[in-house]
Amino acid sequence: MLKKNLLSIAVVTAAMSLAACNDTETVADPAEPEVTTEEVVVEPVAETEAEPMVEAEPMADDMNMEATQTIAEIAANNDNLTILTAALQSAGLDTMLMEDTKYTVFAPTDDAFAPVLEKLGVTKDELLANKDLLKTVLPYHVVPMEVKAADIPYGTDIETANGKTISISDANVITDATGNTANITGTDIMASNGVVHTIDTVLMPE
Numbered sequence: 716m717l718k719k720n721l722l723s724i725a726v727v728t729a730a731m732s733l734a735a736c737n738d739t740e741t742v743a744d745p746a747e748p749e750v751t752t753e754e755v756v757v758e759p760v761a762e763t764e765a766e767p768m769v770e771a772e773p774m775a776d777d778m779n780m781e782a783t784q785t786i787a788e789i790a791a792n793n794d795n796l797t798i799l800t801a802a803l804q805s806a807g808l809d810t811m812l813m814e815d816t817k818y819t820v821f822a823p824t825d826d827a828f829a830p831v832l833e834k835l836g837v838t839k840d841e842l843l844a845n846k847d848l849l850k851t852v853l854p855y856h857v858v859p860m861e862v863k864a865a866d867i868p869y870g871t872d873i874e875t876a877n878g879k880t881i882s883i884s885d886a887n888v889i890t891d892a893t894g895n896t897a898n899i900t901g902t903d904i905m906a907s908n909g910v911v912h913t914i915d916t917v918l919m920p921e
Contacts, residue, residue: 802853821913821918879920887902
């Protein structure tokens with residue numbers, strides 16, 4: 716009887732051990748999915764042909780344009796140089812400023828003549844009738860060569876067409892023979908026979 720019981724126990728135990736082995740099957744690690752790397756082909760970017768640069772039209776430089784009018788013509792066509800033009804014509808000096816010879820004219824504006832008329836106590840017509848005075852004063856405003864603003868010899872005596880001298884400071888202030896001063900108000904009005912600079916006072920040679 717005891718043997719029967721021991722045999723039964725042994726059979727049960729073996730059966731339980733076999734069941735346990737079946738239940739504890741080793742779980743295999745899940746296989747990693749196969750990674751397939753597709754080769755990425757980069758399509759070359761088509762080069763776009765650069766458009767040629769369009770050069771801008773050069774701007775006209777008025778200072779470098781060839782002058783076609785003489786000094787006398789420039790004065791005659793300037794609304795602020797009417798008295799000077801009339802004075803040149805009255806003195807017969809307008810023809811000189813039409814020649815091919817190069818000149819520099821320091822041209823008094825119409826406003827510049829007002830103090831002179833007051834100082835002399837004359838009218839414009841009376842001044843224009845005084846040819847002797849005009850022939851003395853007007854050539855004092857003319858230098859017998861072309862002198863642009865950049866070429867003015869500051870601080871030195873500059874001989875004028877009547878033989879008298881003027882001097883010009885680096886502030887563009889002219890001192891005449893009487894010690895009076897005039898400011899250069901406009902520069903480098905180019906003519907075919909020279910250059911015109913406008914001034915705000917009539918220069919007096921004596």
